[in-house]
Amino acid sequence: MLKVRLRPAPRGRGEPRLLPVAGAAGVPHALRAAAAAAGFTGAAGQCLDLPEDGAQGGPQGGAPGGSAARLVLVGTGAPRRSLDWERAGGAGLAAAGAVRHLALDARGLPPEAAAALAAGACLRAWRFEAARSEAARRGAPPAPEALDLLVDSPEATAPHWERAAAGVRGCLLARDLAAAPGNHLTTRAFAARLETLAEHGIAVDVLGRKRLAREGLGGLLAVGGGSANPPRLAVLRWRGSHAAPPVAFIGKGLCFDTGGLSLKPAAGMAAMRADMAGAAACAGAMLALALRRSPAPAVAVLPLAENAIGGAAYRPGDVLRMGSGRTVEVVDTDAEGRLVLADALHVARRFRPAAMLDLATLTGAIVTALGAHRAGLFGTDAALMAQAAAAGEAVGEPLWAMPIGARHREDLASDIADLRQCASGRLQPDACHAAAFLREFAGDCPWAHLDIAGVEVRAGADALGPKGPSGFGARLLDSLVAHYFEDPDRI
Amino acid sequence: MLDIAFVKPALPRSGALVLPLPEGGDGTLALAGLAQAIDAASGGAIARGLAAAGFKGRKGQSATLWAPALEGGAPGPARVVAIGLGKPGELTPEAAEAAGGAALPLVSAEREAVVAAEALAAPHAAAFALGLLLRSYRFDRYRTTVKEEEKPKLERVALASDAATAAKTAWAPMRAVAEGVFLSRDLVSEPPNILDPEEMAERCKVLEKLGVEVEILGPKEMRKLGMGALLGVAQGSVKEPRLVVMQWHGAGGGKGKKATTTPVAFIGKGVTFDTGGISIKPAGGMEDMKWDMAGAGAVVGLMAALAGRKAKVDAVGLVGLTENMPSGEAQRPGDVVRTMSGQTVEVINTDAEGRLVLADVIHYCQERFAPRFMVDLATLTGAIIVALGHEHAGLFSNDDTLAQQLAAAGKSVGEALWRMPMGEPYDKALKSDIADMKNVGGRPGGSITAAQFILRFVGKAGPAQAPIPWAHLDIAGTAWSSKDLPTVPKGATAFGVRLLDRLVADHYEG
Known part of the structure; x- marks a missing residue:
């Protein structure tokens, strides 16, 4: 910086x-x-x-x-x-x-x-x-x-600058992480990088394969199973100073996404090094809160995995038992983000959060829907969604509300398991399907889901950044907490 | 079309008896009126049968009891069909409509059905009838080998109500709207070799009987008007394009020959078959493209509904009808066409033809009518299906008031809309190196850039030269249903007819 x-x-x-x-x-x-x-x-x-x-x-x-x-x-x-x-x-x-x-x-x-x-x-x-x-x-x-x-007056400006700088540093951390290539930022390297945030007063706990197995996080284990780089679940906690339930951030951290056995086409696959931009944004937001000593408690649950092909990779047709106990039929191994998020949402709920927000470069469908100018906003709580949208407008990370309809949920009915991971066939509303899927794991906690595919990178330079990773979401979450979660009377 | 009547309650001696029943407070069903009468006449067989079937009156529940034996061997209905209405006091017209729709397949094998509607308020009784009627739609014109026993027999439905007169009054305009819906579904269902632009224009003339003024423009007139975009799409087909202008002068009581107010305007995309042109579509699923005229079909159905119920509004409906075919004469990717507005368009993809048709029709509409607002309907993009699926149509607008009115109208008739964003960053995607704009902006935000394209042809009007309020409904995901829905059988939905009729009824009449 x-x-x-x-x-x-x-x-x-x-x-x-x-x-x-x-x-x-x-x-x-x-x-x-x-x-x-x-x-x-x-x-x-x-x-x-x-x-x-x-x-x-x-x-x-x-x-x-x-x-x-x-x-x-x-x-x-x-x-x-x-x-x-x-x-x-x-x-x-x-x-x-x-x-x-x-x-x-x-x-x-x-x-x-x-x-x-x-x-x-x-x-x-x-x-x-x-x-x-x-x-x-x-x-x-x-x-x-x-x-x-x-x-x-440098003295009068300093406190304002410190607050603003915290958000900027959070955003730039998110960009640094998203820019790193897949062979540099492996799941282990990502976890190690997150552990360094402890110096700012953030408690970092990284769960390895054994712990994941003990917790029964079958979604994360399956997605990360095909890679030589083992899956991890990083849990970051910022205590704040209010005795209140935390706000929880959940971020998709696919260090590289080949698509797995449902392999992606070669053209454009290099961009999949940024398929952890959701996790990066959550980490950036945590850093921002810590740097400006936010009074609001927060927790980030970040599933880290590489979706690779190999003899140990999960298959289309597999049925997974998720952390919550639900079973899921895999239709397409390239719809892996929702599987790791589902398990992370399950873990996040243990903190009894006041609200959960997940960020993920989740679907190509959201790019077809909204282009690269707005992220898709889904959720169960109108107030939380309005707050997230307002925070996004304030920092230049705009969202647009999208529906989760009854039909979207019906389309996920499985012949063999509790639900299907996605629908198959042409012209599917996959962003809505993904949101309907995640809703099943959010429980009754106020929840919002930001599908940031398309906005996680800038196609060209603009006033707030060069071409490349945008850090989308870090400043938004920081602003959301500052505006809506720091008032002790609200809690 | 089913014959719907409202009558005084009396137990039927044959056919079906339909009992719309609310959920009982304590889990028991409260039978009243004809329901109580048949229960009593059968020695309590109805209450016992429903209990045995687990029927509690919940929303979505139904049960059929076959030929209950009546005391003294009196003749009675061949079947008694109970339909759950949900909690009493929570019944809405929409729910009553869905309940009516759910009843239809359960009684369609009988010739006559009586609905015990005494407990329903008049608007709910009429809504129940509407649901039944809408669900009964079939398009059998091209079936020649259906066996007699496979055909639905239902001809007449009588709603038994103590407030039969009030229900009948509520029913009259609903029936007109249902006729508009059926007309629209017929048009959309017709195969493309039968319903070409000329044939569809001819069929618009049936509206003349309802008092609608119908004008048909052909390629000669279009050339004179400079409609280069519409003509460009049409030039690959041997079928000539048509522009149909339908005017309903209802504000002066429906008898006037002239509009007395500034009209509201509805514009429909009517590509009677869309191969994609030179940018040809894949073969799989191309047969669906017969319904690429569903926007126009909705506008025609809407005009029939408004005229049929003598809506007190001056309304114009315009449909641009053409076929999009590849041939030696066809438009090429790279062509530049001059639209009627004077703006030039570089055609990048000949399969993005709907917006080209709309551009000229919208411009013509505002030049001629300077309307209060314009709403266009079009099966415009696959992107809207990827964005929203099949439950919501995409709503794009330059006017928040109009957008809210549309969304509310859609919600109340079960034709849901979802507002989508617009704005300058999306508009930029249309920049062309050679002309004023390209006709596509790429995959990202594909339905939004399509709407931005149309917006470029929406002009200003009035002394203040304010932009004309405009809304665009992308109905590509909702014009056709792949499965039966409560009031919509599988097939053409006529999405938009009821929605826009409601919009007019709620805000633009009187």
């Missing part, structure tokens, strides 16, 4: 300065002619790169010795929400280009806006370099490393 320092004034070392501008009227007088000539109106998303002139740019502007410093005007339009400031910060960071150090001039703005601008810049600046060699990294053009956030 960008190193952010709060400073009252620029260092004057020649780093580019990003200056948020709300509409044409916000352009500094001396630059109006240039702005007008370049067609810069200060609308959201616009940026204008100008040489910084000490005489024109104000008392702090300009580089010593007349070296060519840059001033980047960043249009904010009429920002109403934190998200608008975040987008402006991200757009500005992108416009600054290949520089190591830069300044973001939030002087005169409220501390919340300053924090959001910096948060956006950090989100946009994220890169995944771990899989490149040292030599390649050394030869690469410079990229932003440090940001001076210029504010009227």
Whole structure:
């Protein structure tokens, strides 16, 4: 993550300065002619790169010795929400280009806006370099490393920045995990990575094969059975400070998904390294809660497995006994996510949570339904669903409510077991079927299911991130907890 | 069509007696009216028989008792059919309708049935009758070898009620709507070699008898109007396209020859057979594409319903009728067509033809009628089936009020809608390198990008030049049912007829 320092004034070392501008009227007088000539109106998303002139740019502007410093005007339009400031910060960071150090001039703005601008810049600046060699990294053009956030009062801004930074770090953890290739982030490596979160005060418990067998988690064991990398169930707990039932996050953690015996086509299979984006988002949310010392207790139950082909792989036609005791007929081994989630929901219910939310890159059907702009939202509790949707809008991770109908459940009737895992044939509403399936394991706990297939990656860069994993869900869950689960009177 | 009558209660001497029974408070059934009468006449055989069958009056329960012996050897019904209504006080018209639908297959082997509807309020009694009638639909035109004993015999259903007059009053408009539903189901069921665009346009003329003004436009008129999109779809077939304009002037009492108010408008996709064109569909299941005109079928049925019940509304229905065929004359992927609106479209996939037809018909509709709102119905995308399945049709709209009215109307007639998102990120997927837009936006969000395409042809109207309220119902998953439902036999559902009739009745009459 960008190193952010709060400073009252620029260092004057020649780093580019990003200056948020709300509409044409916000352009500094001396630059109006240039702005007008370049067609810069200060609308959201616009940026204008100008040489910084000490005489024109104000008392702090300009580089010593007349070296060519840059001033980047960043249009904010009429920002109403934190998200608008975040987008402006991200757009500005992108416009600054290949520089190591830069300044973001939030002087005169409220501390919340300053924090959001910096948060956006950090989100946009994220890169995944771990899989490149040292030599390649050394030869690469410079990229932003440090940001001076210029504010009227660093002391007044600091608490706002710390809160915002927690969500950003959670999101970036989720992206780091999702970006890691399948041979690096194996189930064991993922579990080990989660264990390091203990340093932030999160209790981490990882269940191996023996424990899973003792618990009877037949879904997770079957899905992970074909791989040389054994399945794991990670349970992360954040105690918070309220004596209240926790909110539970359940995340699908398929470190790689070949589809199993119902093998996926080769084209596009590489993307399946991110089939653990749900678990990654939950882990990121836990980190965010811990970093900002959230008073709300939370637990994350993350089933980790690799869906591989092999002599020990589970088969279409198999009947599994799940942790809850229900039996499930396997129709398609590539509908594995719902099996591991079902067992994880069963484990999560033991914590008697106030609410359960599961996140999963679950179905291609949700991509056909909603495209890559919104995640599908299913659930049993209208209030929880409305809260999740509101949290998503607030952080730019929008959801859309989808139905679980009686027919969807009927379609899961099995000839041999308690239920089928999915329906077969063309044009099936598989996202709805998956949700109907999971509902059977959610019991009477308020539950929401976010099908994040399609939104877990950005097809191209936008204001809040480069092309690649989006971390979708981490900030949403953090925001959900902050808005709806931290009020002690509610509990 | 079944003959439905409302009569004073009297025990039938043959046929079927249907007893719609609520759940008893303490698990026992309370028999009243004709139910009590037949129980008494049979020496308590009805109560004993129902108890033995485990019948408690629960919703969805039914039981059949055969020819109960009546005291003194009096002639009585050949079968007594009990239908559960659920908890008393919780009965809704929708539930009464579903109960009526459930009763139908149990009595269809009798010539006559009497329904003991004394305990039902008049609207519930009428709803029960509607359910029965809707479920009785059959399309037997092309069966020539059905044996006599396999044919349903039911001809007449009498609802016995003390409030027979009130029930009859409630029934009259329902029957008109049912006729619209049956007309729509007939059109959708017809095979594509029989029902081509010309034939379907001809059949729209039956509405003239109901007072609907019917105009038919052919390719010549379309060329003059510049409907390049619709003509492009049609050009591969030897069958000529048609555009049918149906006007119902009901606001002035149904007698006027002219609209006295700004009309409401309904537009239907009527691809009488869709091979996919040059972007041809796989062979498996292609026969289903005879119902690719179900949107148009619903609009025709709706106009029949509105006119049949003399709805106090000015309404127009427009259907774009064409066939989508591959041939040497057919439209190619890569072609650019100019729509009537002047906007150009790059045809990427000739199987995304429905939106091309709708684009021109919608534009024509608003140019000519400047309607209060437009609702289009179309079996538009496979993506909506993947998104929602077969229980909900997709609802897309630029107007929250209209969308809410539609969703509520759908809920109350059992034709459920589910609102789907729209917005600029989806619209972007239609960007073309050569024309104003492409006709497809890719697999992701496929039904949404289709709706965005249509929205590009929805214009502005009125002194404020506000966008015309518009809604699009993607009925690809709901136009045809693969199994029997309570009020819909397997086959063409006529989805949309009752929904839109209810929309008009609830918000746009008087």
